[in-house]
Each structure stands twice: as C-alpha cells, then as structure tokens.
Amino acid sequence: MTGVTRDLGPGGVNVPALRSHNAALVLDLLRTAGEAGISRLELAERTGLTPQAVSKITARLRAEGLAAEAGHRASTGGKPRTVLRLVPGAGYAVGVHLDRDELTTVLTDLAGTVVASRRRPLHLGAGAERVLDAVATEVAALLADAPPHHHQEGVRAPRPHPTPSSRALPPPAPPGSVPSPDPHREAPPEPPAPESPALSPESPTPTPASESPAPLLGVGVAMPGPLDHAAGRPGRVTGFPEWDGYPLREELARRLGLPVVLDKDTNAAALGLTLRPDAPASFAYVHLGTGLGAGLVLGGAPLRGERTGAGELGHQTVLFDGPPCVCGGRGCLEVLCLAAVARGDLPEAARVLGAGAVTLVRLLDVDQVLLGGRIVLGAPEVFEDGVRSVLAGLGLPAAVAVAAAPQAVAVGAAWLVLAPIFGQ
Numbered sequence: 001m002t003g004v005t006r007d008l009g010p011g012g013v014n015v016p017a018l019r020s021h022n023a024a025l026v027l028d029l030l031r032t033a034g035e036a037g038i039s040r041l042e043l044a045e046r047t048g049l050t051p052q053a054v055s056k057i058t059a060r061l062r063a064e065g066l067a068a069e070a071g072h073r074a075s076t077g078g079k080p081r082t083v084l085r086l087v088p089g090a091g092y093a094v095g096v097h098l099d100r101d102e103l104t105t106v107l108t109d110l111a112g113t114v115v116a117s118r119r120r121p122l123h124l125g126a127g128a129e130r131v132l133d134a135v136a137t138e139v140a141a142l143l144a145d146a147p148p149h150h151h152q153e154g155v156r157a158p159r160p161h162p163t164p165s166s167r168a169l170p171p172p173a174p175p176g177s178v179p180s181p182d183p184h185r186e187a188p189p190e191p192p193a194p195e196s197p198a199l200s201p202e203s204p205t206p207t208p209a210s211e212s213p214a215p216l217l218g219v220g221v222a223m224p225g226p227l228d229h230a231a232g233r234p235g236r237v238t239g240f241p242e243w244d245g246y247p248l249r250e251e252l253a254r255r256l257g258l259p260v261v262l263d264k265d266t267n268a269a270a271l272g273l274t275l276r277p278d279a280p281a282s283f284a285y286v287h288l289g290t291g292l293g294a295g296l297v298l299g300g301a302p303l304r305g306e307r308t309g310a311g312e313l314g315h316q317t318v319l320f321d322g323p324p325c326v327c328g329g330r331g332c333l334e335v336l337c338l339a340a341v342a343r344g345d346l347p348e349a350a351r352v353l354g355a356g357a358v359t360l361v362r363l364l365d366v367d368q369v370l371l372g373g374r375i376v377l378g379a380p381e382v383f384e385d386g387v388r389s390v391l392a393g394l395g396l397p398a399a400v401a402v403a404a405a406p407q408a409v410a411v412g413a414a415w416l417v418l419a420p421i422f423g424q
Contacts, residue, residue, distance in 0.1 A: 022049060024423030026057050030067055030086040031111060031422055032277050037070030037083035058084055065090045065214075066110075088113060091217050091421075094139055094258075095414030097265065097407070098223035100124045100239065100290040103134060105142045106407055108414040110421070112275065116146040117407060124224075124237070128246045136255040139219065218259035220416030221252065222268035222409050224291060229308050232262045238291065238315075239326050261416040265409045266311055270295025270302050272412030273370060273403060275424060280367040284360040285403065286313065288341075288353060288383075289373035292334040294360060313356050346379050350386025357387050361398045372403040380404065 025047045029038055044054045061067035062084075070085035088109035097104040103122040106114045118138055124131065226235035232249025253260040263271075270285040274297050285295035292314035296303040303310050314334030315327045322331020323339065333356045340349035357369045369387060376383045380402040388400040405411065415424075 021423060022047065022053065023057050023061065024421065025049075026054065027061065027066065027086065028422035028424065030061075030084060033085065034111075034277075035070065035085060037085035039073055039081040039083050041081060043084075086110060089214055091215050091418075093217050093414040093417040094142065094219040095268075095407075095410040095412065095416075096135055096139070096219060096221045097268075097410040097413060098122070098124065098131070098135070098221060099265070099409075100224060103138060104407060104410045105135075105138045106410045106414060107142050107146055108411060108418070110418060112272065112411060112415060112418060114407065114411060116142055117410070118142050118145060125240050125242065128243060128248070128251070132248070132252050132255060135221075135252060139256060143216075216258060217421075218261065218417040219252065219256060220261045220263070220268065220413035221248065222263055222265040222413040222416070223248075224293075225264040226309055226312075227262065227264060229261075229263045229267075229304070232260070234262075259417070261413075263413070263416055264293070264295075264308070264311075266293040266295035267302055267304060268295075268412035268416055269372060269403075269408040270297050270412070271419060271424075272408060272415045273297075273405075274300060274302065275415060275419065275422075282364070282366045283368040283370055284357070284364065284366050285370045285372060286353065286357060286360070286387075287373040287409070288337065288349075288371070288375045292337055292353075292356070294356075296360070296364065296366075298364065298366070313360065316356065316359065318352075318355060341375055346382045347386055349375070350383045351390060353383060354387040354390025357391060357398075357400070358394060358396065361391065361396045366398055368399045368401065370401055370403045372405065372408050374406075376402060377404070377406055 026043055026049075029043055029046055040051065040054050040058060043049070043058070044051045047054070049057075058067055062069075066087055067084050068087050070083045072080040073083050074080055088111040091110045092115075093108055095106045095108060099122075101121065101123060102119065104119045105117065107116040108114050118141060120134075120138065122131065122134055223234065224237050224240075226237070227233065228235065233245055233247055234243040236244045249260045249262045266285060266287050269287060270283075273279060273283075273285055273295075279297075279300075281300050282298050285297070287293050287295070294311040294313035296311050305311075314337075315325065315329060315332045317329055317331050318333050319331030319336060323335050324330050325332040325335040333352060337349050337352040337356075340346070340352060353371070360366060361369065369391070371380075371383050371387060384400055384402050391398055391400060
C-alpha cells in the first residue's frame with residue numbers, strides 16, 4: 001500500500017482522531033456547565049474516560065487558554081475538587097444572516113454569547129459581488145464595534161480585499177414583495193480548520209493564550225435556499241435565481257481571509273437552538289419572515305436531507321387552485337401565510353402556520369414546535385396561541401413556544417463555525 005499515511009493505535013484506532021474526539025467531549029461539557037464549571041471527576045464520569053485521560057486533556061486545554069479554574073467544590077471525602085470552566089474569550093466567530101432585504105452580523109465568543117452586532121438594509125438581488133462587498137464591510141465594522149475588552153483580548157480582524165464593486169447597495173425590495181426563503185438544508189460541513197489551538201485542542205505544542213491573540217475562527221453565513229452546503233454554493237434561491245451556482249463560500253473567504261461555512265437560514269437557526277442546554281431532543285423550528293421555512297432537529301441533530309432540501313415547509317401545496325407562488329407552484333403555505341400578513345389578518349396567518357406545523361408533527365413526531373422570524377416576533381402571542389390551538393384541536397401533543405431570539409439565524413450562523421469545536 002503506497003501513498004497512504006496511517007496513524008493507527010492498537011486495534012486500528014486512529015489515535016490523533018480519537019484524542020481530538022475526546023477533547024471535544026470535554027470541551028462541550030465545559031461549555032454546557034457554564035460559569036459554575038465542572039470537576040475532573042464529573043468529566044470522567046460523563047465521558048467514560050479515565051481520570052488520567054481527563055487530567056491530560058484538561059491540562060492541554062488550560063495551557064491553550066481554553067479552560068480555567070472556576071474555584072473549588074466540597075468533596076465527600078478528601079480534599080475539595082477543583083472546578084474547571086470554558087474560557088469564552090479564547091476564540092470568536094462571526095455569524096452573517098443574509099436575508100432578502102436585510103443583512104445582520106454578530107460576533108460571538110466560544111460560548112455563543114453575542115458581544116457585538118450590526119444590522120443594515122440590503123437587497124439580495126443587487127448582485128453577488130456587491131452583496132459580498134457589503135458583507136465584508138459589515139464584518140470589518142462589526143469587529144471595530146466590539147467592546148474594548150474584546151479588542152484587548154486581541155481578536156484578529158480580517159483584511160477585506162478591495163473590489164471595484166463597492167458601491168452603495170440599492171434600497172431593499174419592500175417587505176412582502178419577495179417570497180420566502182427556501183428553508184432547510186443539509187448539515188453544515190466542518191469549516192476548513194483555521195490554524196488555531198481552539199480547533200486543535202490536542203495539539204502537542206500548545207500556545208498559551210497570553211502569547212497570542214484570541215483567534216477569529218471563521219465566518220458562518222446563513223441565507224435563503226435552496227443551496228448546496230457541501231459545495232458552499234446557493235441554488236436557485238426563491239425569488240433570486242441569479243445566485244444559482246455562485247461560489248459564495250470561496251469568494252467571501254477570499255475577501256475576508258477567513259474560513260467560511262454556508263448553510264440555509266432555518267438550518268442555522270435550528271443548530272443554534274439545538275445547542276441550548278434546555279433544548280428538546282427533537283423539534284421543528286418554523287421561521288416566518290420574508291419567507292416561510294422550517295429547521296428540523298431529530299435526536300439532537302439537524303436534519304438536512306440527501307440534497308439539503310429538508311424543511312421546505314413554505315412550498316408545501318395546501319390549496320391546489322390557490323394563488324401562484326414564485327416557486328412556480330400554486331397555493332403554497334408560504335404564499336397563503338404572507339398574503340394574510342399583508343392584509344393585516346395575523347390570526348389567519350397563525351392558523352395557516354398551524355396547518356404547516358400539523359404536517360411536521362405528524363410526519364416527524366417532534367416534541368416541540370418553536371416559532372421565530374421577524375413576523376412572529378412582531379406578534380408572538382398571536383402566533384403562539386394560533387398554532388397551539390390548531391395542534392390542540394387535532395389532539396396533537398407537541399408543545400408550542402416562541403424562540404424569542406431576534407438574531408437566531410445570525411447566532412446560528414456563528415455556531416456553524418463553533419459547533420465542530422465541541423464535537424457537534
């Protein structure tokens with residue numbers, strides 16, 4: 001066998017990969033423990049690793065600035081246990097929500113906490129080059145907006161590449177004039193690994209945090225679909241077919257000099273919601289904004305489908321002789337729901353949304369339906385009550401709640417970069 005490099009331990013185990021997996025398990029437990037922290041003994045019990053293995057892993061994480069002591073906890077016998085916690089400022093990620101009429105950017109730390117955010121009008125049909133120029137400009141401004149102590153920690157800013165198309169974008173299309181985003185898509189690929197100890201917690205030569213600035217690990221981008229998350233290219237985005245096949249991931253990475261991950265807006269939001277400590281194992285995130293889509297989570301993992309097309313709730317036909325939809329069909333859930341919103345009949349829009357939720361609950365047997373998006377957040381009680389009443393009227397047990405997170409898609413986009421660090 002020539003040309004094959006192997007690093008196998010006893011029984012053919014890939015030792016570096018196994019070490020990286022174990023470190024990710026430990027990091028994720030540190031993340032979910034929060035400020036209260038977790039002891040090495042608890043880490044060993046929850047991961048199934050030996051205390052010696054946990055000690056080695058946590059020593060590396062501390063040397064790399066990813067973990068720190070969080071005090072001591074009383075022991076049932078012997079000396080008090082040292083408690084460890086994640087150091088959120090050890091790394092940062094940018095999340096970008098490219099909506100049809102708006103651009104939202106956030107800067108989050110390793111724990112997913114937003115430390116800076118920006119929002120501006122944007123027309124997705126202004127042309128790919130001009131839209132990406134706007135994204136690069138906003139990312140640079142976002143980092144400049146970060147609170148002073150984050151600058152002191154040394155967050156590395158990208159160096160946007162100047163391009164000739166950096167003119168002001170035209171005003172966005174009026175709300176309601178463009179149909180909804182194509183919701184779901186496939187699981188985010190692991191972003192190209194930046195040269196950062198945060199993504200290589202088992203690195204044999206760790207660099208103490210005090211010797212290097214906290215790295216900006218990458219940029220996650222969430223936008224309407226359909227798109228190919230693996231190739232990093234949009235498809236024929238509903239209402240904006242000019243994006244079809246555009247190498248968005250490569251072009252934005254070239255401008256920023258950072259790894260970029262691309263996913264659908266609803267998938268990104270669902271990913272971020274999945275990583276909350278109180279997240280149910282299975283749920284559907286239904287997003288109503290400039291369009292209607294769903295993000296699906298089954299068994300704790302986002303469902304994207306073989307062609308990244310899962311969650312296309314908005315283009316489910318519910319009225320065969322209904323009004324035409326820009327997707328080419330008629331009587332789609334999205335066009336009916338947005339029409340109700342446009343005429344100011346929010347209870348009817350909620351009822352239509354409830355009809356879509358019924359389909360999701362019956363097909364997937366999910367525990368919860370989470371509602372989000374700017375239209376839902378504008379009248380949360382109306383939509384929560386409306387969807388709940390439709391489900392209850394059919395005897396369906398799924399809980400209904402509003403995900404009160406105006407930046408759920410942008411924060412979820414940042415998690416596209418962060419989640420692989422924690423083995424998610």
